[in-house]
Amino acid sequence: MGIVVLTMKASVIEMFLVLLVTGIHSNKEMTKKIKRPKFTVPQINCDVKAGKIINPEFIVKCPAGCQDPKYHVYGTGIYASYSSVCGAAVHSGVLDNSGGKILVQKVAGQSGYKGSFSNGVQSLSLPRWRESFIVSESKPQKRVTYPSTLTYSSSKSPDAKAGKCSFVTHTSRQNSHGAKPGIQKQDSPGAAFQDPLGADVGLGFIPKEELSTQSSEPVSQGDPNCKVDLSFLIDGSSGIGKRRFQIQKQFLADIAQALDIGPAGPLMGVVQYGDNPATQFNLKTHMNSRDLKTAIEKITQRGGLSNVGRAISFVTKTFFSKANGNRGGAPNVAVVMVDGWPTDKVEEASRLARESGINIFFITVEAAAENEKQYVMEPNFANKAVCRTNGFYSFNVQSWLGLSKTVQSLVKRVCDTDRLACSKTCLNSADIGFVIDGSSSVGTGNFRTVLQFVANISKEFEISDTDTRIGAVQYTYEQRLEFGFDKYSTKPDILNAIKRVGYWSGGTSTGAAIHYALEQLFKKSKPNKRKLMILITDGRSYDDVRIPAMAAHQKGVITYAIGVAWAAQDELEIIATHPARDHSFFVDEFDNLYKSVPRIIQNICTEFNAQPRN
Known part of the structure; x- marks a missing residue:
């Protein structure tokens, strides 16, 4: 009997061990099967602003082509949340224009954002903004979980278009003084909006007022590192033709965008010349790049001869006056654009302009060929006109199609106030x-x-x-x-x-x-x-x-x-x-x-x- 009992106990123990081993093996198999899902890096477009994304820290993939000036960036190093995420990454040097992955971290708003030109991107200045962000290489931090799907502040997000909507629940609470509930904008400095019925705001609901305010772009005060008063003398003569005149206008618009126009930075006016010069708008007419670009689009061609000397004299006598917005403490710069060559003399007019403190830049497009030089009234006119002959103040562009390549170089030079020697006269230096x-x-x-x-x-x-x-x-x-x-x-x-x-x-x-x-x-x-x-x-x-x-x-x-x-x-x-x-x-x-x-x-x-x- 005792032997039977012992045999049964042994069998029970043996079964228990078998079950235990089987359970452990099953758990291992289960563990193998229940792996953590692989992290998928969300992709965003170049125009996505950091303020539209609710997540405080995230990794994203940017496409190529975010160096384009239409994707606005505000600040240097620390960027206002109204900036393009990918544009900021290119500006900071974390990415090049071919795109890639980046780490984005939200930080507190700043009292001011300084614009600068870096890595082919002109960032703009901004007095203040309620939220900022920084970008760095996409190295995940330890013990930080990054979202595979981003949460956006409205249903008008890239995910929403793809059918993967991520909404934000805005919960309204009545405060201790019985004030009506309201919601705080995700990307607006200090503004709050109230639901007129005092009810809780539902999933994905954004008041109409907020949407309209979010879409309005902050107005830059201008780049303080480029405080110059700038006049563009554009060629409106008949010989330039409509197509090249349009290219010239696009060049001006690109300059206006790259300069970051504003009262604390550069101001820009335009004079068009033909037989006679005329001011299209002066220094105080448009105080930001957006308005200036709109005004440039509306310029119509005047026609006539290419009287550049007369135009320079006009600018010297009338353009840089206090009544026209001249600020006195900012260097005066005149950029003269010439299709081919002038039909009058420019040396004397330019000398008087320089002695008045105006820095003369010349951009000559499609200069005279060897068999055309006999028609040029004043040979070597550009070198006679500018302040220096070392190439700093003059550009010779072979073709109108290549004009756009000079935008960044010209912007860099007109903003280099230490080298603008012509603004120094015998009476102020x-x-x-x-x-x-x-x-x-x-x-x-x-x-x-x-x-x-x-x-x-x-x-x-x-x-x-x-x-x-x-x-x-x-x-x-x-x-x-x-x-x-x-x-x-x-x-x-x-x-x-x-x-x-x-x-x-x-x-x-x-x-x-x-x-x-x-x-x-x-x-x-x-x-x-x-x-x-x-x-x-x-x-x-x-x-x-x-x-x-x-x-x-x-x-x-x-x-x-x-x-x-x-x-x-x-x-x-x-x-x-x-x-x-x-x-x-x-x-x-x-x-x-x-x-x-x-x-x-x-x-x-x-x-x-x-x-x-x-």
Whole structure:
């Protein structure tokens, strides 16, 4: 009996073990069968904005071709959620124009977004937006689950079109003050909309007001890194023809898009020329790229000859005025487009434009062939017209069909304000230091006359912290800094400071004064400024002037020596920059000082305009 019981127990144990092993094997088989579903990367179009996607973090695949300027991007590095996701990825350098996978992470809204040109994409500036995002390479983060299907803020999503609708439930709650329920827009700064019936908003419901607001594009304030006042002189002559005129208009529209027009950035107007020029619209007519492009589309061709010189003169005299929107502090740029060659002369008109502070760019399309050059009124007209001859200011395009290739290059150049040398004139580009003899021989009355002479010269210049700056040193045996270049930044303040200079009285150590001015005044001059020293004395110096004067010349300080009464002519010529005849002046008495002002100003400007600016 005991043997039977033991045998039964053994059989039971054996069956239990068999079942256990079978169960484990079955579980393994089940585990093999129940694998996690493979992650499918959702694909989006180039025009999908980050704000339309609810998911806070996701991986997506972008198609090729998202470098197109019609897919707007706002910001640099951190992008406003109104931006094209894929456009931002190309701008940031994560993708090239062939597309690919990217990781997108939502972050907080920014108080401002800075536009920039990067990787073939011009991003726009924006004052603020409620939500931002960043893009990076599609490396999944650990312990993060990424959605295979994106959730969109409205039913008008790419998934919805494919029959895979993903809706957002907006739940309304009554707040503690009994306010009516409302929903918050997914992509609008701070705006809220209420359901008029006070009921819960159902699946996928978006109020009409929200849809209309979401579709309106934010208006950029313009790219602050490209603050220029820009005039395009377009060729409307009969010879260009309708087809090429249309290509020219498309080129303008592309420029308008790439520039990111706005009050804090570039402003652009258009002048069309034929027999006579006419303003199509000025700098203040259109304050964003969208409106500007619409205006360009409406331009009609004028016809007539190709009088480019007349058009440049027109722009110089009338276009860059305050009434037409000229901002004063922004460089003035005129881009002249020419089909073939002008029918009048451009060199003199361009020179006057440059001396007025206008940066002239020339785009010549389909230049004269060898057998046509006999008809060109002014050979090599483009090089004669522009500020420099190193290729920076001129484009020679072989065919109208190739014009679009110059868009980005032109935009980069007109925005390079450090290289726009033509906006610097003889009256707005210098640091001028007056070195004034206050010795006993001058006397109080004559010293006031000298100060009036200093004021008369200062009045001729455009004075600001970015234009011409004025400083002054008074000397006897000793030296005194009356005011430095950074002390006053307006013309009234400078003139008042000159009036307040007190007469010192003492000996005449001109050499020591020059050395002091170099150390205490011109050492603080800006690197990109012309340095002018205007020294006024009425007698021979008690010390040597040769070594200090030579030091001034070696340091690039252009020195004008003004002698009165008993001043030594040979000493003035040593002090003055070579040639001395252009930089040294002598008057027999203080009351005649004012007569030399026009010639001094003329010589300063002649010398400035004669310098090569390559």
